Structure formats: structure tokens, C-alpha cells
Amino acid sequence: MAAPIIRIDSITKRYGPLTVLDGLSMEVLPGEKLALIGPSGSGKTTILRILMTLETISGGHIEVDGEQLYHMPRNGGLVPADERYLHRMREKIGMVFQHFNLFPHKCVLDNVTLAPMLTKGVAKAEAEKRAMELLDMVGMADKAKSMPAQLSGGQKQRVAIARALALSPKIMLFDEVTSALDPELVEEVLNVMRKLAAETDMTMLLVTHEMGFAHDFADRVLFFDRGKIVEEGKPDDIFRHPRQERTQTFLRKILAAGHRL
């Protein structure tokens, strides 16, 4: 079996008196598609944000692609990572946000080319060629010159996916990427993600409330509650035969709320 690409070792995250993650450990294999589900406030989004270095951790260690994420080796020991080290580690990871966070002052094409040109020194022509390929893949090539405000939510999110892919990360994080969308726009984004899963061997972590999609998309499902992994397993086992009572309760509630499986 291949070595894990992500190894989370008993991390803790506290906001003041509130403990969001409590000694959490998990591993992700290269190429694995992981769905993180659970009630809001259970810590699943925090995991993604920590992996993207948008948060700090209060304790524990994370290894990404064989290297420490928040600590760097020095004099035989580990010290907290400095900004330069984090910058290098972030190359391995891309993220798509619930609220897209496109750069509103730049057209679609420039949203996708900005980071490769600035962070990897890719020439403009080459960056644009690659960007057009990615926009084509997400079905947004004809909107390359549009401004974000002219796009629907689903279109924005597809551009955001292309923007993250432009940096060729090994790991992609999807944080509730369809939660802010009108229902009729959800499917176009999910289709792009299905395509991505089928065509690439990227490792993907997905926080979602779309249980049906999580079931089809994921190799493994983790159910989070109160900062801990309560249950994990193959999608069929988690969704059809949950063993833990908290998982059963959660699924019953979310299905009653009208989510399909």
C-alpha cells in the first residue's frame, strides 16, 4: 500500500475556550477521494482550512506529501514553519471555497492565470493557453473575458475550480462548494467534479451536505461530530448501514430535510 499523502496526527484546534478539533488523527492515501460529512460545527471545514494553512493549529502534527506542514526541520528537531516554508508547502494544495472568492476586478481568464504567472513565473502566453484548456474542461471557455459579476453562481464556482487546478496541486480541497448555489445550478458544478475525479488521480477532500454526491464520488466517507471522527468507511456502509447512533441520527435528519441519497 502506498504511503499516505496526508497524515494528520492528533491535532487540536481551539478558539479561545472552544475546542473545535480534539486530538484528531486521520490519513489520506494518494489519489483517494474523501468525503467529510457531519453537522455544522463538527470541525470538518476546519480540517480543510487547516490543510490550506488558513488557520493555525493548537497542537499536533500534519504531514503532507512526506513533509511536515506546520513545522520545519531545523537542527535535527522541528520548529514552527516560517512563511517561506508555508509558501512552498501550499504549492501542493489547492482549495475551492463555498463562496467562490473569485477576484472581482479581474476577468475569468485573469483569475485563472494570475497565480501561475506570479507564483511559478509562467509566461503569459503559456499561462493563458493552460487556462483556456482548464476553462474548456469546466465548460467556461466562452466566458474567458467575462467579469465574475456577470456570471451565475455555478459558473463562478466552475471558474474557481479552474483557478485552483491551474496551479496543478496534488491535493484539492472542496469546502461545501455547492452550498451557496441555487438548487438548479448545483448539478453543473458536481458534473465538473465527477469529470475531475474520473480524469485525474488527484487526491480530493470534500466537505459536503450533498449526500447523494458524496455516496457516488467518495472512496471513503468520514462522519464528524464535535471535533472527532465518529465513524468512517465505504460510502455504502456509512450511508446504508451506519453503525453509530450519532451517524444514524444525522443521516435521518439530513434525509428528512429533503436531501437525496
Add this chain to the structure above:
Amino acid sequence: MEWDWNFVWQIMPTLLEGLKITILATALGAALAAVIGLVFAILRMTAPKPLARATSFVVEFIRGTPLLVQLYFIFYVLPDIGIRLPALLAGVIGLGLHYGTYAAEVYRAGIENVPRGQWEAAKATNLTGRQTWIHVILPQALPPMIPALANYLIAMFKETPLLSAITVLELMNQAKSVANSSYRYIEPMTLVGVFFLIMSLISVVFLRFLEERYARVEER
């Protein structure tokens, strides 16, 4: 006392000389204020705590004291510690510092209005701090600030007569000197007022144009 057109034409060249200096001082002062304001704002928002606090203190200190006092200080007190500045330069520094503190507040509000998600997207696409400021944050923060900054520009313009107190030969000072030597005040002072009024009106029209233009950008 009767209005004397001959006298008007006689003093016009001198007053226009003064107007040139007034406009020059305003332009340089505004440029300096724009830069100083940005430095103040970024220091207050991103510098380590002691430096950020020191910046806040300086900003509050400058804002809490009259421009006239600051001008006297720069021009008449600094020479005591060996810093001798030409009058115009001292005036420009005074205007720039004073209005820089107001600009800093405008910048701060504008920067804080950029949503947190933009910072996060910049980080997630691995931009450095510098790149984030230059390519993501400032291009979004600056356009909505322009009307507020232009307002301060007009206010600064109308405060330039204070520079006459430190011997800068701007419009007010020239008018005073022709008035003092001829004992005729009505023409020079009326002309000063008219010049300021014309310039302000032009600025206001320009400001309306900016407001409309950038209001549209925000809707984009």
C-alpha cells in the same frame, strides 16, 4: 471704495504667480498625503503590535493638533535642531503629513471592506503577502476610496492659505503683499476668493464624475 479694473489687471500677473504655487503645493501635498496615508494604514493594520501602536499614536497626534501649529513647527522649530527646509517644501510636508492621517483612515476603511475571502483566495492560490496586496487587495480597495480622497483634496486646497504663515508665496500671500503695499484690499481679496471658488467648482464637478464612475465599478 470703488472697484478698479485697471488695478485688477495690474495685480493679475502677481496673483497668477501665487495661484501657480497654490496649485503646486496642493498637488505635491496630495501626492505626499496619498503615500503617507497608505504607509500609515498598512503599518497600523499589519505591523507588529508596538509599531502599529506607535503609528496609531502618531496619527492621532497629528490629527489632534492644528495644521497651522504643525507648519510653524516644521518651518520655525526644526531649524533649531539643524533641519532647515525651504518654505514650500516645509508647507508640502505639513500638508502631506496632516492630510496623510485623514487619508490613512480612508484607506483603512477601504481595505477592511475587502472581504476576508479575498485574502483567503490569495493564500490558497499561494500568492505572497506582497503579491496579495498589489494584485488582489489594493486594486479592489482603492477605487471606492477615490471620492472620499478627492473630498480631502478639495479641503486641503482650501487650507493652502495657511502656508502664507510660513512665507510661502502662494496666492494668499501674494494678495496680502499687493494689498499691503497699495492699501487696496477689495480687488486682491475678491480675486483670491474667485480663484478658490472657480477651482473648487471644477473639483466638485470632477468629484461627481469620479463618484458616478466608481459607484458603477462597485456594482460590477
